Amino acid sequence: MTAARTDRQSEARVPDRTEGDVVLRLEDLVVEFPVGGGQTVHAVSGIDLEVRRGETLGLVGESGCGKSTTGRAIMQLPRPTSGSVVFEGRDLTTLSARELRELRPKLQMIFQDPISSLNPRRRIPDIVGDPLVVWGRAADRAEVVPEVLAAVGLDPEQVADRRPHQFSGGQCQRVSIARALVLEPEVLICDEPVSALDVSVQAQILNLLEDMKRRYGLTLVFIAHDLGVVRNISDRVAVMYLGRICELGTTEALFDDPxxxxxxxxxxxxxxxxxxxxxxxxxxxxxxxxxxxxxxxxxxxxxxxxxxxxxxxxxxxxxxxxxxxxxxxxxxxxxxxxxxxxxxxxxx
Incomplete structure (x- = not known):
């Protein structure tokens, strides 16, 4: 894992400033949900967005604006109603289930609730190592799982026999981050990763994400409603309102002069x-x-x-x-x- 990751970090730190600079592109993305009485929830309505390799793109807006739905649509959970999600030149919306599954290791997600996103019956090393088992790399668990746990600030020996209910919310979020990193992703979708945490713990998780971004050469899509948090972590910010993007720019410019x-x-x-x-x-x-x-x-x-x-x-x-x-x-x-x-x- 270390050698492979070193090569990837080199690519992320010196990106190709051409078309390859855009690692993820959303084009006319629409997500709608039918509800009773023949009505439709227009959750996301034709947004266009580009995510550059190695950056942190903040996606902000009030609750219910569609930002979390956008993050899930990137992951094809569920697939969008229309439009395209182009990842490294491939439109995810046109891929078969098998083709999409092959790309999943490169696109990972941290879910909003750190505790409910973890299986309460499984031990922490099993939760973090399960992706390796699914992908036929069970033999790597003994080496990779302790390495990733240590990277997110958890002692592999102390958590070896523990389950999620024995941890705080911040510790559970560290486990979620470790699980997302174990497959060496290119892009990490962070859906309100600190909204359920105390302010002091939020700072720890944000610092951890920044450290993981540098260490593993990650590209982050950071979804939040807290503009103070987004301002501290993002390179660019997209502001979303009722299913549409209304403003996009660098963090400093957008906050100083919206x-x-x-x-x-x-x-x-x-x-x-x-x-x-x-x-x-x-x-x-x-x-x-x-x-x-x-x-x-x-x-x-x-x-x-x-x-x-x-x-x-x-x-x-x-x-x-x-x-x-x-x-x-x-x-x-x-x-x-x-x-x-x-x-x-x-x-x-």
Whole structure:
């Protein structure tokens, strides 16, 4: 494992700055669920997103916006309604069950609840080593499992005879991370990996993920509703609202100067972010912006944020705003992006 991993780390640290730089691409991804009475939940509605090799892409939004569904759709759990998920040049949505299974070791997921995602009847080494057994590498368990457990900060000897209920939530999340790493993945989908943990434990898990990313050359998709957490760990951030991506950019630029009204509303709600008063009192004081998200069963026409947006016009109700580049490297789906004027903003 060590030699193979060393080669992979070299590839991840010096990525090919061409088409190969994009390891994962979502194209017009749609996920819908039928419900009673002939109605449909529009969980994810035609999103386009690229994940670059070696980066951490944060995916944020309120509860119910579709971010966890997006993560599961990447894993084909379940398969999306339409669109494509292209991983290393192969569209996962078109693969047979056998072909998809062959790619599964390269795509792993950390689930939201660290305790319920582990089999309570199995011992920790068995939980972590099961993927090796499934893939015909049972002979490697004695060497690989202790190595991975030690990498995530667990003493292999102390956990040898213990089961999940004997651990704290943070320790169970370390076990989940070890299980995800044992097959040497390329991409790790992290679905709210710290939301169920105490603040002090959250910091430990976030530091662990950063360490594992460097050690194993991982690409992370980090899903969360806590913007403070996402800001600390992500290279780029995609903001999601009611099944659609509304803004995408580098972490620093997006948090310092959000251009979509929804992103600005989210950022203004975080008291720990400095200079939040400078983001514009028009949005901070808008009562409509503080309302609840509409139902995904019957989303608003046009821009889905328009029912809460103080800048909404008739055009917002009639036309779906396309995702476009409003600043260098900054993309937003808004008819009225909030663009600050500065000497560097030529033409804004």
């Amino acid at each position: 251009v979509h009204p929804y992103t600005r509303l989210l950022v203004s709600s975080i008291p720990s972010i400095e200079a939040v008063h400078d983001l514009g009192t028009d949005l901070e004081q808008a009562d409509r912006g503080r309302g609840e998200m509409p139902s995904p069963i019957n989303p608003p026409s046009g821009c889905r944020f328009r029912t809460r947006c103080p800048l909404a016009t008739e055009r917002c109700a009639a036309e779906v705003p396309p995702m476009r580049e409003v600043k260098p490297g900054r993309f937003a789906a808004c008819h009225h992006p909030i663009l600050r004027q500065s000497p560097d903003d030529e033409g804004d």
